Amino acid sequence: MKKQEQQEYMEKYKKAKAEGVPFFPDIIFKDIVVSLLILIILVLLAYFIGAPVEARANPNDASYTPRPEWYFLFLFQMLKYFPGKLEVVGAMILPTLFIGLLLVLPFLDKSPKRHFLKRPFASLMAVGVLLGIVGLTLLALNAAPTPQTTVVIDKAADLYAKNCANCHGPTIDVPAGVDLHQIIAAGNHQGMPAWGGDLSTDEIDMLVGFILSPNGSALFTRECAGCHKNAIQATGNPIELQRVFDEGKAYPAHKDQDVTDWKKSLNVDEQNALLNFLAAPDGQRLFVINCSGCHGEGIAFKGSKEELRKLIVDGGHQLTMPGWKGTLSTDDLDTLANYVTDPQGYPAGTKLFGIYCATCHGDKVPVAPDKESALTMIGSGGAHITMPVWGDILTSDQVDALVAYTLESGSETGIIVGAKLFAENCTFCHGKYGEGGLNPTFAGDTIAPISSPNYLKTRDDTTIRNIIAEGQTFGMPPFASSYGGTLNDDQIAALVAFIRNWEIIPPIIPDIPATPTANPTATPGTTSPGSGEVSFADQVQPIFQSRCIACHNSSSGQAGFDASTYQAVMTSGDSGPQIVAGDAANSPLITLLQTATGFMPPMGKLSDDDIQIIVEWINAGALDN
Amino acid sequence: MLANIGDWLNERFGWRSVWEAIFLRKIPHVNWLYTLGSATLFVAVNQAITGILLTLYYVPTPDHAYDSVVYITTQLPMGWFIRGLHHWGASAMVILTVAHLLRVFFYGAYKFPREVTWMTGVILLIVVIGFGFTGYLLPWDQRAYWATTVGTRIVGVAPVVGDWLLRVARGGDELSAVTLARFFGTHVWVLPAALIILVGMHLYLVIRNGISAVPGKDE
Numbered sequence: 055m056k057k058q059e060q061q062e063y064m065e066k067y068k069k070a071k072a073e074g075v076p077f078f079p080d081i082i083f084k085d086i087v088v089s090l091l092i093l094i095i096l097v098l099l100a101y102f103i104g105a106p107v108e109a110r111a112n113p114n115d116a117s118y119t120p121r122p123e124w125y126f127l128f129l130f131q132m133l134k135y136f137p138g139k140l141e142v143v144g145a146m147i148l149p150t151l152f153i154g155l156l157l158v159l160p161f162l163d164k165s166p167k168r169h170f171l172k173r174p175f176a177s178l179m180a181v182g183v184l185l186g187i188v189g190l191t192l193l194a195l196n197a198a199p200t201p202q203t204t205v206v207i208d209k210a211a212d213l214y215a216k217n218c219a220n221c222h223g224p225t226i227d228v229p230a231g232v233d234l235h236q237i238i239a240a241g242n243h244q245g246m247p248a249w250g251g252d253l254s255t256d257e258i259d260m261l262v263g264f265i266l267s268p269n270g271s272a273l274f275t276r277e278c279a280g281c282h283k284n285a286i287q288a289t290g291n292p293i294e295l296q297r298v299f300d301e302g303k304a305y306p307a308h309k310d311q312d313v314t315d316w317k318k319s320l321n322v323d324e325q326n327a328l329l330n331f332l333a334a335p336d337g338q339r340l341f342v343i344n345c346s347g348c349h350g351e352g353i354a355f356k357g358s359k360e361e362l363r364k365l366i367v368d369g370g371h372q373l374t375m376p377g378w379k380g381t382l383s384t385d386d387l388d389t390l391a392n393y394v395t396d397p398q399g400y401p402a403g404t405k406l407f408g409i410y411c412a413t414c415h416g417d418k419v420p421v422a423p424d425k426e427s428a429l430t431m432i433g434s435g436g437a438h439i440t441m442p443v444w445g446d447i448l449t450s451d452q453v454d455a456l457v458a459y460t461l462e463s464g465s466e467t468g469i470i471v472g473a474k475l476f477a478e479n480c481t482f483c484h485g486k487y488g489e490g491g492l493n494p495t496f497a498g499d500t501i502a503p504i505s506s507p508n509y510l511k512t513r514d515d516t517t518i519r520n521i522i523a524e525g526q527t528f529g530m531p532p533f534a535s536s537y538g539g540t541l542n543d544d545q546i547a548a549l550v551a552f553i554r555n556w557e558i559i560p561p562i563i564p565d566i567p568a569t570p571t572a573n574p575t576a577t578p579g580t581t582s583p584g585s586g587e588v589s590f591a592d593q594v595q596p597i598f599q600s601r602c603i604a605c606h607n608s609s610s611g612q613a614g615f616d617a618s619t620y621q622a623v624m625t626s627g628d629s630g631p632q633i634v635a636g637d638a639a640n641s642p643l644i645t646l647l648q649t650a651t652g653f654m655p656p657m658g659k660l661s662d663d664d665i666q667i668i669v670e671w672i673n674a675g676a677l678d679n
Numbered sequence: 680m681l682a683n684i685g686d687w688l689n690e691r692f693g694w695r696s697v698w699e700a701i702f703l704r705k706i707p708h709v710n711w712l713y714t715l716g717s718a719t720l721f722v723a724v725n726q727a728i729t730g731i732l733l734t735l736y737y738v739p740t741p742d743h744a745y746d747s748v749v750y751i752t753t754q755l756p757m758g759w760f761i762r763g764l765h766h767w768g769a770s771a772m773v774i775l776t777v778a779h780l781l782r783v784f785f786y787g788a789y790k791f792p793r794e795v796t797w798m799t800g801v802i803l804l805i806v807v808i809g810f811g812f813t814g815y816l817l818p819w820d821q822r823a824y825w826a827t828t829v830g831t832r833i834v835g836v837a838p839v840v841g842d843w844l845l846r847v848a849r850g851g852d853e854l855s856a857v858t859l860a861r862f863f864g865t866h867v868w869v870l871p872a873a874l875i876i877l878v879g880m881h882l883y884l885v886i887r888n889g890i891s892a893v894p895g896k897d898e
Binding site for chain 2: 156160
């Protein structure tokens with residue numbers, strides 16, 4: 055544009071401006087109207103549509119079809135036309151060129167013409183580019199898969215992606231019989247943290263289900279999550295689940311729902327996957343849900359794995375109902391037989407059934423095909439349904455897990471081992487029944503009753519486990535080998551199980567006055583120091599007994615030191631003997647006791663008198679007197 | 680009394696001349712299409728306010744980003760609404776910016792003496808697109824993650840420096856906490872700063888050079 059043209063424009067513009075209107079209020083009024091209109095549109099969109107959130111980002115799920123924001127769609131569509139080495143053209147060169155052209159447009163188009171019809175080349179180019187972008191966007195919208203209207207999130211997969219996938223990758227291979235729920239809740243010693251604090255029991259159940267049956271989780275999301283927002287809202291009881299499959303629409307809770315006949319729409323593998331997800335083949339959980347109602351904490355099964363499996367699969371078919379022939383009159387037998395053939399038709403049998411059969415059969419009336427077989431069955435006894443035929447209810451995976459768990463729980467692990475360990479390591483301070491009392495290692499402190507419902511209710515397994523593993527202030531040493539103690543992870547788990555068991559079966563504490571097992575200061579003070587020969591049995595040993603032996607005993611000798619007998623005192627210790635007879639100043643024990651901070655015992659130095667007694671005893675030759 | 684205070688302040692601030700220069704300046708007769716620029720600015724302010732509110736609850740780490748967004752959407756009172764406004768405002772920004780650009784283009788308003796105004800406008804368009812691209816990742820959901828994976832891959836196709844650019848964009852070879860941190864930082868610090876500076880220049884130039892008139896058929 056020449057100087058002259060510029061001046062012409064400026065003059066013309068000046069004139070147009072002079073004839074115009076002030077920005078305030080004329081122009082700004084229009085601006086405000088339009089802005090308010092846009093605000094209303096935004097509010098409506100935000101209110102009625104809102105902003106979407108999809109499932110949590112899952113780096114392992116490469117099957118996700120990425121969709122950029124709509125204003126990038128044209129770019130992605132364009133990339134499709136530049137395959138392979140040409141990609142750089144579509145991805146880099148064209149966009150850069152376009153932006154560059156746009157930026158320097160005023161210097162390319164130097165003509166003084168302003169009306170778009172007077173500069174047809176520029177206008178046509180712009181229209182062309184515009185149509186191209188709109189066209190590509192439309193193409194991309196058509197090509198892209200229709201977005202799901204209701205995104206039902208696979209919550210279990212989501213939990214897995216968030217908590218497990220970072221270390222375990224997309225799947226975990228778990229051998230049958232592993233107590234997966236427990237592992238997730240408490241972590242393991244190979245660096246896996248305990249999730250019990252972060253996840254609820256239900257969430258852990260869901261995770262277990264997902265890990266053991268990922269397909270089941272996907273099926274659940276597809277078939278059930280529309281109504282059951284969480285997997286845990288569907289029952290985890292295999293008997294109920296089997297009923298849902300068997301009864302379909304007739305299942306009471308599904309009566310008014312639009313449910314599919316899953317028995318038909320899902321093949322056997324899919325059904326099993328779904329069942330395995332909802333009632334995960336996790337032996338311990340299955341046992342708790344299905345067996346402990348009758349069998350309690352565990353069954354000591356002495357037979358082989360195959361025998362146990364058959365027993366569970368066949369269930370009550372193996373058990374025997376007593377023959378009623380000699381017990382009941384012929385009339386009664388007749389009535390009962392009629393009743394079980396047709397309960398509605400012979401209401402008279404209700405009473406007899408209530409008396410003789412309901413104890414075992416409950417209100418479930420077994421239906422016999424005809425009166426003859428009913429008579430035979432009742433008369434001679436035989437098949438019996440007390441124990442369900444689990445083979446019809448559980449999937450094969452679930453049975454395997456149950457067998458593995460039952461065998462393991464029946465062997466000497468878990469609670470029995472825990473009880474032994476408790477007796478060896480804990481009773482000295484916590485009492486035989488976990489009733490607590492005065493703290494023998496720290497005068498003036500009282501140990502809480504750890505077997506009380508209040509204590510157990512307010513501490514989860516992870517907490518108890520950590521307390522045992524890491525120790526506590528006021529004198530409880532760490533017991534985990536990783537913290538310098540003597541117990542391994544399995545032993546601590548057994549202890550936790552034993553302690554937790556108190557919640558189900560509270561200990562019966564004999565009615566004795568709650569006095570401490572030892573009075574920490576009574577005996578040693580009786581003899582004043584320096585009054586001649588010091589006796590090990592009368593003066594030194596009581597100090598050890600009251601202040602040291604809780605941790606330094608024969609079974610859990612912390613640091614390898616055992617203060618229970620003279621022999622042990624003189625010889626034990628990981629770093630060598632702790633006492634140099636005749637030389638208290640060079641005995642490591644005295645150094646530990648005399649450290650200003652009171653290194654030992656950890657919570658409260660011994661009194662000066664007590665230390666003096668031990669010093670004199672050592673200096674006198676550390677005799678067994 | 681009020682007039683006296685006004686005079687007193689004017690002696691010190693000179694606000695009357697500013698008011699006259701900005702609000703009482705004459706504008707040629709224009710049509711409704713000339714409101715697109717101020718509408719874009721209005722939505723930008725909407726984005727700033729809602730964006731600031733969102734940062735009060737949003738946590739830019741892969742561990743918590745998704746949870747915080749879900750929290751904002753489902754738990755926080757009015758959180759869903761603020762987020763909805765921000766979400767739709769983002770689209771409105773792009774539409775309005777492009778519409779404004781088209782108006783300026785077809786009216787020839789980028790010509791003398793408004794060349795630099797146009798150039799700052801084009802850079803503002805890039806900034807707006809940058810906002811959209813960096814903001815898309817922040818919810819850390821599937822859509823965000825995978826769209827950004829694909830989006831960042833594009834810079835990797837550049838010859839010679841492609842790999843380097845890709846690592847700069849992602850802060851590593853894969854999308855990670857670093858990626859999220861730098862997208863967040865760009866979205867809430869770098870781009871807003873650029874936006875404020877550029878909008879300031881843009882507005883100054885618009886007022887300095889006046890709003891172009893609708894060109895006649897012979898122009």
